[in-house]
Amino acid sequence: MLATIRHTPPQPPEAPTLVIAHGLYGSARNWGVIARRLADRREVVAVDMRNHGDSPRFPVQGYPEMAADLAEVIESLGAPVDLMGHSMGGKAAMQLALTRPELIRRLVVADIAPVAYSHDQSQHARAMASVDLSTIKTRAEAEAALSAGVDDPALRAFFLQSLDLRQHPPRWKLNLPVLEAEMPKIVGWPGTEGQFPRPALFLTGAQSQYVRPEQRETIRALFPKARFAKIPGAGHWLHAEQPRAFEETVRVFLEA
Incomplete structure (x- = not known):
């Protein structure tokens, strides 16, 4: 459930x-x-x-x-x-x-x-997936890395709410490959x-x-x-x- x-x-x-x-x-x-x-x-x-x-x-x-x-x-x-x-x-x-x-x-x-x-949100899944989480220790580092693929500071802040920094290395609490693949159904x-x-x-x-x-x-x-x-x-x-x-x-x- x-x-x-x-x-x-x-x-x-x-x-x-x-x-x-x-x-x-x-x-x-x-x-x-x-x-x-x-x-x-x-x-x-x-x-x-x-x-x-x-x-x-x-x-x-x-x-x-x-x-x-x-x-x-x-x-x-x-x-x-x-x-x-x-x-x-x-x-x-x-x-x-x-x-x-x-x-x-x-x-x-x-x-x-x-x-x-008709809009497509899969580019955001790719941007999050492209962040090398093995190098990330702080939220500021994560935001700097994510800025390469997401220009909007408000969107970056929203996405980073789903980054679990308590894990080592951090992990996204999103199934990014499935969300990207299933984007036609979502939109x-x-x-x-x-x-x-x-x-x-x-x-x-x-x-x-x-x-x-x-x-x-x-x-x-x-x-x-x-x-x-x-x-x-x-x-x-x-x-x-x-x-x-x-x-x-x-x-x-x-x-x-």
């Missing part, structure tokens, strides 16, 4: 458990601040997706498989739960909602649509049919291009109770760029 980080409320839970599925190259740890804040009156369980963090390694990274992983976690917690996913995690959450809707009470999809994208969409009959929030960054107005018809066909909201001043990493606004918007939707 997927590795999880559980955040327990100070008092007995008053609301359904919230499960959080991170995006590509991320981990449950990335969601610590938001998860802790949302755990004031409910249990929040952040997962490491397959081939990420402390979760098992598999040779495939398709959305049916990722949805099955989430279903296993949810069934162990007691369904139905509220489910939130960002980017790759959002697609896995949508896949589960369309195929096992009885497991989910409310769905939050952060900055992704149920469509195939794609399996064309899943069906409908999720309960409320779904599609929350996007106002500066992001991942969810376009012309995609709303596709979204509504699969999620007829879809609602749409934008976070001002945020791009694709909306939960990291505007965490308080993100948290408050999610809270209002889940508690409506």
